[in-house]
Amino acid sequence: MREAIAYPPPRTPVAMVTGGSRGIGRSITEELLRSGYAVSLLATRPEPTDTLQELRTLPxxxxxxxxxxxxxDxxxxxxxxxxxxxxRFGRVDLLVNNAGIAPQVRADLLEATPASFDRVLSVNLRGPYFLTQLVAREMISQRDRDLxxxxIDVSNGLPLLDRPAATIINVSSISADTVSxxxxxxxxxxxxxxxATLLYAARLAGEGIVVYEVRPGVIATDMTAGVKDRYDDLFAAGISPMPRWGRPDDVGRTVAMLACGHAPYSTGDVIHVDGGMHIPRL
Structure with a gap:
């Protein structure tokens, strides 16, 4: 059996986080900064000066x-x-596809419009799909430069690595398999x-790049503020084994855990952050 070689660690690893300035994305950014990452944020708002100043005061x-x-999109x-x-940073070691939107109107399945479908799919799926393609290519080139x-010459094939050369994390939702x-x-x-997580995990495994999906449940953010009373009642009725709302930092800490590179033989995995809501119960 071939021995894995030590992959050279960057002095400061770099993360790209979409939607990284508020809600779940901000918590992801904060946890990555605490873990030693530099972070490049992408968001649609004008530059949030106060938020950036707060992030820059973190250790x-x-x-x-x-x-x-x-x-x-x-x-x-x-x-x-x-x-x-x-x-700005010279490299990219982690991509977190976090940006996402909900429909502007919660319409019954028989009343939903093609315009709403196209808008949501463009932001939540099409955009991240092609951003991942773009960044993965750069990650492969960077891996070759690092080696x-x-x-280490990779012209005759990639040697076994002792840790991932790069990581991609997709933030999805319990709605991936729970119907609304x-x-x-x-x-x-x-x-x-x-x-998309499974596809990229399979394609990039041989490149030394791992791909994960973090699947939040009901998280207290701007997106869920309008249905707070409904989910308060559902939690009281036992919808989740852990009887509380999720917090953005629950997701942020999970992303930081996956970004540490300590699971080099795992890829394509779904990590639920939902208080056990996904567990079938009688």
Missing amino acids: GGSGRVTYIRGGV DLDVGPRYLAATLE AAVG TNRGEYCVSKAGVHM
């Missing part, structure tokens, strides 16, 4: 946060986002994210 955050404005944004990240820098008939387009988009 290790000074000089290690940059912000690019744009929507992941615009396929012209991806190359600009990657180029800005490389210009060449320590005298008043937001079908959202469920379809998240089911698609699951398949």
Whole structure:
């Protein structure tokens, strides 16, 4: 059996986090900064000066946060986002596809519109799918440069590595396999994210890149604020073994755990962050 070689660690690993300035994305950013990452954020709002200042006051955050404005659904944004990240930090070790939207109107499945379907699928699935393609190519090139820098030639094949060369994490939703008939387009988009995770995990495993899916349950964010009373009642009725709302930091800490590179023989896995809601119960 071949021995795994030591993959050269970067002095400061770099993460790209879409939708990384608020809600779940902000918690992901905070946890990655605490874990030693530099973070390049992509979001649609004008640059949130106060938020960025707060992030830069975290331990290790000074000089290690940059912000690019744009929507992941615009396929012209991806190359600009990657180029800005490389210009600022010189590399990319982690991609977190976190940005996502809900339908503007929760419409019954028989009343939902093609416009809403296209909007949700474009942001939640199409955009991340092609951003992953773009960043994965850069990760492969970077891997070759990293190995060449320590005298390892990959022209005859990639050697076994002792840790992942890079990591991709898709943030999906319990809606990937739990039906809500008043937001079908959202469920379809998240089911698609699951398949995209499996596809990229299979394609990139031989490149030394691992891919995971983090699947939140009911998390207290702006997206769920409008249904708070409904889910308060459902939690009281026992919808989840852990009888509380999830918090953004529950997801952030899970992403940081996966980003540490300590699971080099795992890929394509779904990590539920839902208080056990996914467990079938009688």
